[in-house]
Amino acid sequence: MSETRFTDDHEWARSEGDLIVVGITNYAQEQLGDIVFVELPNIGNTVEQGQEAAVIESVKAAGDVKSPVTGSIAEVNETLVDHPEMVNQDPTGEGWFYKVAPADPAEMDDLLDETAYDNILAGLE
Amino acid sequence: MDDPAAQLQQTVLYELHQSLGARIVPFADYQMPLNYSPGIIKEHRHTRTSASLFDVSHMGQIRIHGAGAIETLESLMPIDLSTVKPGQQRYNFLTNDNGGIVDDLMIARFEDHWQLIVNAANKMKDLELITAACGSRTTVDYQHDAALIALQGPAASTILSRHSTGPASLPFMHHGQFEIDDIPCSVSRSGYTGEDGFEISVSNSHAITLAQSLLAHPEVEAAGLGCRDSLRLEAGLCLHGNDINEQTTPLEANLLWAISPERRADGKRPGNFPGDVRILKEMTTPPIQCRVGLRPEGKIAVRPPTTLFTEAGVESGLVTSGSFGPSVEGPIAMGYVNRALSALGTRHHTKVRGNPIILTVVDLPFVTHNYHQRR
Numbered sequence: 001m002s003e004t005r006f007t008d009d010h011e012w013a014r015s016e017g018d019l020i021v022v023g024i025t026n027y028a029q030e031q032l033g034d035i036v037f038v039e040l041p042n043i044g045n046t047v048e049q050g051q052e053a054a055v056i057e058s059v060k061a062a063g064d065v066k067s068p069v070t071g072s073i074a075e076v077n078e079t080l081v082d083h084p085e086m087v088n089q090d091p092t093g094e095g096w097f098y099k100v101a102p103a104d105p106a107e108m109d110d111l112l113d114e115t116a117y118d119n120i121l122a123g124l125e
Numbered sequence: 126m127d128d129p130a131a132q133l134q135q136t137v138l139y140e141l142h143q144s145l146g147a148r149i150v151p152f153a154d155y156q157m158p159l160n161y162s163p164g165i166i167k168e169h170r171h172t173r174t175s176a177s178l179f180d181v182s183h184m185g186q187i188r189i190h191g192a193g194a195i196e197t198l199e200s201l202m203p204i205d206l207s208t209v210k211p212g213q214q215r216y217n218f219l220t221n222d223n224g225g226i227v228d229d230l231m232i233a234r235f236e237d238h239w240q241l242i243v244n245a246a247n248k249m250k251d252l253e254l255i256t257a258a259c260g261s262r263t264t265v266d267y268q269h270d271a272a273l274i275a276l277q278g279p280a281a282s283t284i285l286s287r288h289s290t291g292p293a294s295l296p297f298m299h300h301g302q303f304e305i306d307d308i309p310c311s312v313s314r315s316g317y318t319g320e321d322g323f324e325i326s327v328s329n330s331h332a333i334t335l336a337q338s339l340l341a342h343p344e345v346e347a348a349g350l351g352c353r354d355s356l357r358l359e360a361g362l363c364l365h366g367n368d369i370n371e372q373t374t375p376l377e378a379n380l381l382w383a384i385s386p387e388r389r390a391d392g393k394r395p396g397n398f399p400g401d402v403r404i405l406k407e408m409t410t411p412p413i414q415c416r417v418g419l420r421p422e423g424k425i426a427v428r429p430p431t432t433l434f435t436e437a438g439v440e441s442g443l444v445t446s447g448s449f450g451p452s453v454e455g456p457i458a459m460g461y462v463n464r465a466l467s468a469l470g471t472r473h474h475t476k477v478r479g480n481p482i483i484l485t486v487v488d489l490p491f492v493t494h495n496y497h498q499r500r
Contacts, residue, residue: 032349033148033159034166036449037424048424055478059165059355059449062478088164093345 004092005068005111005114010119012092013111016099020069020108022054023096024087027121032058035084040076041098047073049107054097056087069107071100136182137272137329138336145347153245155183158349167415169352170453173320176278177348180338185248186268186326187241187255191339193262194239202260203398205385207233215311216300216383218375219254224400224407225371227254228380229363231405233313240311242324243272244365268498272332273311277322277356279495280344285312288338292323297496306338314497318353319360321497358457359450359487361418367429368416368445368459374400376407377461381414415467418489419444419458426456426478427484432464433473441466441473442485450491451490457491458484475496 002015010028014021029035039055047053053067076098080086087095101106112120133156142149148157148235158180160168171177188196195206211234219227228247230320231241243251248267256265278286286293291303300313308331326334328450339345354364363369370380386392390405398404421427426449433442442462450457461472471486 024213032165037426039425041479057449059451060351062426062428085153 005108006117007068009066011065011068018027019074020102021096021099022068024091026091029091032063033092034059034079038080038084039115041073043072043073065097069102071102073098075099075102138180141336142334152350153183160349160351161347165351166451167254168348169355171346172348172356173452175344176276176280176284179275179348179353181275182272183245184273185243186271188238188266191263197258197263198346203384203388203469205387211236212299214299214300220400221371222399224374224403226369226373229365270329271326272329274325274336275316277316277318278320281322284342296499300348308335317362318356319492319494321495341415355448355451358446358448358450361490363422377412377414411468413464414461415464417467418487419460419484421456421486422483425480427458429479431475433475436474452492
């Protein structure tokens with residue numbers, strides 16, 4: 001498995017062949033609480049690094065997923081439509097949001113590695 | 126004072142919440158548990174199927190004593206207290222001169238005094254209002270030394286019976302003094318979840334022991350304010366600050382049932398409470414807007430404040446509470462709509478993040494009340 005990268009907004013991104021898989025971190029799902037609805041982007045849509053790409057609703061509030069990388073949506077996790085709780089149960093695995101064909105794969109280098117992300121989390125404690 | 130949390134108060138159960146893994150959030154100047162590790166949905170469903178323990182000690186407990194107590198209280202609320210007997214409790218509200226709702230509350234009669242349970246965010250304002258209304262024959266005191274613990278759910282009565290023989294025989298909206306594990310408590314059969322249950326007023330010095338004793342039952346789980354809110358919304362109950370406030374009147378809020386017949390225009394003692402002119406007038410000339418239940422189609426929650434429109438795009442209402450209902454298993458909302466568009470089945474329109482959503486006016490509550498029925 002390739003290295004997972006992170007944003008300071010608590011998304012993760014991981015290369016999978018030519019695509020990059022995107023989701024939210026365990027910290028993010030813990031903060032949101034029980035997730036009841038996920039609004040996924042449409043396949044073929046363009047998403048931009050740092051811009052809203054998906055919406056997550058918990059019982060208490062709605063939040064957005066900002067795309068870690070720019071590119072075109074290649075695949076979305078349809079399972080989340082009927083089972084949004086998957087994001088709570090397995091945020092970095094089965095609870096992924098979408099796969100994007102990156103415009104510039106080097107954007108991954110802008111993102112945080114696990115150590116840097118863990119340091120951010122440690123600062124939030 | 127860089128840390129905002131440093132200015133927040135804690136209830137006497139704060140450390141217990143922390144030890145139970147609560148997610149603590151600021152609420153009405155208190156650090157309160159939003160939820161524990163099971164999460165809001167599981168806590169909500171547990172309350173509807175078994176029993177949950179809530180710390181509601183942030184709410185205000187105010188006692189009114191003296192020969193002038195009824196006179197003082199009736200000057201502030203549209204209620205007839207002469208028919209309320211010791212051991213009984215009523216839902217009512219403090220009104221302002223414009224007929225708006227300053228706060229909604231529970232009022233209970235004891236042998237020698239009255240007790241109000243008021244909303245945390247309003248309690249100091251309420252206390253000032255009541256104190257200002259007191260003549261020489263009425264005294265008020267705020268119960269700084271008391272915690273308030275709610276045990277809510279269909280198993281609540283059975284569980285409390287293991288500790289005390291009295292509370293299980295209380296009818297809904299009645300209260301009494303009982304010893305629970307030899308701890309003196311004031312127990313009412315009430316709550317704000319739509320379920321059978323109790324609210325237990327206990328001295329701060331005994332609150333932790335009592336909470337731990339109740340939580341020791343396998344049927345009881347700790348539950349936070351997150352599910353208290355989703356439970357009360359499913360039960361169709363108003364949250365002051367959202368669904369009712371100083372600008373909304375009891376008639377707009379569909380709370381006429383709480384106004385004592387004695388104090389209505391055709392009653393024996395009409396009016397003589399703040400805002401009486403408007404409130405009495407609205408009983409014969411209904412206000413333009415009224416509170417209704419709303420069921421959004423689809424899965425997207427419509428959260429307050431969201432403006433509603435007719436199909437033609439004319440403004441028709443405002444959502445004042447909206448969330449996902451864990452027992453309904455879908456989005457639910459309450460709000461105010463134009464009375465002409467308040468009939469059951471009327472459709473209102475809005476957009477959430479660009480998604481068009483239809484909301485249909487439905488009956489409240491969303492989930493049938495399961496209050497204790499006297500057999």
